[in-house]
Amino acid sequence: MKLYTADISPNCRRVEAVLHHLDLYDEVDVCRLNLLAGEHMSSDLSASNPNVKVPTIVMGDMNLWEANPTMIYLCDRAGAEGFCPTDPKSRFEILRWMSWEAQHYNRAIAEITWETMVKPLFGMGEPDEAKIESAGHNFHRFAAVLNSHLEGRSYMLGDSVTATDFAVGAYSALASNPLSRVPLDDYANVTAWYQRLEAVPGWAATAPIRLMEAAE
Structure with a gap:
């Protein structure tokens, strides 16, 4: 492979x-x-x-x-049934949240972090404040949905981490970085979930070290 x-x-x-x-x-x-x-x-x-x-x-x-x-x-x-269930109801939930994160939530984060982190890191010019503001509106809309969904849940589908968390949480380190300017302050459930996700061994092993160092 x-x-x-x-x-x-x-x-x-x-x-x-x-x-x-x-x-x-x-x-x-x-x-x-x-x-x-x-x-x-x-x-x-x-x-x-x-x-x-x-x-x-x-x-x-x-x-x-x-x-x-x-x-x-x-x-x-x-055959990772516990991590990515195959029963129809669970699989639908996984696919639904994966579609949602790609089209809405993480799309907004990507637009913000491209301007605030990626461009400066690689010398690609100054952040476009208009684009950051526009993406911020979309972030607030969909972060509220995620924050509500996580109420009373440790992870996206319940008490155990699944592939859904790795998909929806793909930008966890970038969004949590102080340089990102992703407005997480109003979303306590999302922030706590990001912290739990970053402690999962497989996820922790892939942390973007350069960006974490840039925040120090």
């Missing part, structure tokens, strides 16, 4: 965390690419993913790309 991945990327983090959580990481040939240097445009990656994006996993005659379905495939292949 070969994994094309990159530092800092929340999409790569969620897939790498699943591999750690399922004790599969030692079986993976990891190809860590420098996106800014254009290494992702290599012919090897383009042959496996026509989008030339990471994460991408090459597994025999299968090429796995797009983070959320890759996570589900890995879990089902490993």
Whole structure:
């Protein structure tokens, strides 16, 4: 199994965390690419993913790309029923929250953190305050939904961590970083859940160290 991945990327983090959580990481040939240097445009990656994006996993005659379905495939292949349940009701919940985070919640966080963290970190210009403000409105709308859902729950589906947490929580370290300017202060349940998630061993093993150091 070969994994094309990159530092800092929340999409790569969620897939790498699943591999750690399922004790599969030692079986993976990891190809860590420098996106800014254009290494992702290599012919090897383009042959496996026509989008030339990471994460991408090459597994025999299968090429796995797009983070959320890759996570589900890995879990089902490993028989990780507790971490990614297959009963129809639970699977619907997983797919619903994965769709929600990609289209709404994490999309807003991505727009904020791109302006406040990624651009300055890599010398790509000053943050666009108008874009930050616009994304902030969307963040508040969907963070309220998540905060309400987490009331009385330790994790997204109950008392145990699941693949749903790795998907919805993909930006946990970035959003919690003081430099991000993601307005988490009004969402105590989300903040507490992020802290629980960061303590999960598989998730902790994939923390974006460079960005955490940048906040110190």
